[in-house]
Amino acid sequence: MTAGKLEIVTKRMGEQHICVLGISETWWLNQRRFTTDNGYTVIYSGKDEGKREFGVGFILDRNTARSFLGFNPINDRIISLRLHGHPFNISIVQVYAPTSTASDEAMENFYGQLQDVLDKIPSKDMLINLGDWNAKVGKSDIKSRSIGKFGLGERNDRGDSLEEFCQANDLIVGNTLFQQHPRRLRTWRSPGGNVKNQIDYTSRGDSEWFQIGRGVRQGCILSPQLFNIYAESIMRGVLEDFRGGVTIGGQRITNLRYADDTTLVCSSNF
DSSP: OOHHHHHHHHHHHHHHTOSEEEEEOOOOOSEEEEEOTTSOEEEEEOOSSSSOOOOEEEEEOHHHHTTEEEEEEOSSSEEEEEEOOSSSOEEEEEEEOOOTTSOHHHHHHHHHHHHHHHHHSOTTSEEEEEEEOOOOOOOOOSOOSSBOSOOOSOOOHHHHHHHHHHHHTTEEEGGGSSOOOHHHHOOEEOTTSSOEEOOOOEEEEOOOOOOOOOOOOTTOTHHHHHHHHHHHHHHHHHHTTOOOOEEETTEEEOSOOOOSSOEEEEOOOO
């Protein structure tokens, strides 16, 4: 990532009010933490030497940087970050998985290292695992504890590996649970735009399946509005007498929303 691209990214973070951004394919060497001219904190992990490739990291805004507790640069594919929160701290793991052309050994090493990182995170921390998984879970009518029915395209071997990882850690791929127009499912486009795939996912701790009795047609413009209204109604009822939440940089958060990218959120016991 060049200085010019970094400036564009931090500017967009400010416009979209993004506190923490996970980044992949930085192509930066070594491991470092620094502050940009416009006040954002950048933390990254790359190769020690050699060809500039891969690389993962985080970008934090000013307020979130005040809650910084530390980071653990594992390698050029995995990095973890810990933030101070209340009533519990937050651990975030950013990944860049090997592509479909990588060997099976490389994939096994990646998931083995990632599992070691998750196993060492304090059990009371809120865990968020995000990044580029380079996997296709596909569309399927087969019931799965971790994958919904509304993926895109055909599953590949990397999709099987992702599902196994989710099941082992009680995670569910959230953006396969809801029916969307294909253009809203695509998260990757090849140079030139000829190939479009869904290889980025948002996941959380799993729950029981349920049937939907009524709904609107696919692509209906009312769908996201109706979903938001119903979700807000539920959240307001739940939070009516709720005095908890997570405090990051002095800001109290009780309702988490997410953008379209790969995020794995694990439930914790308190």
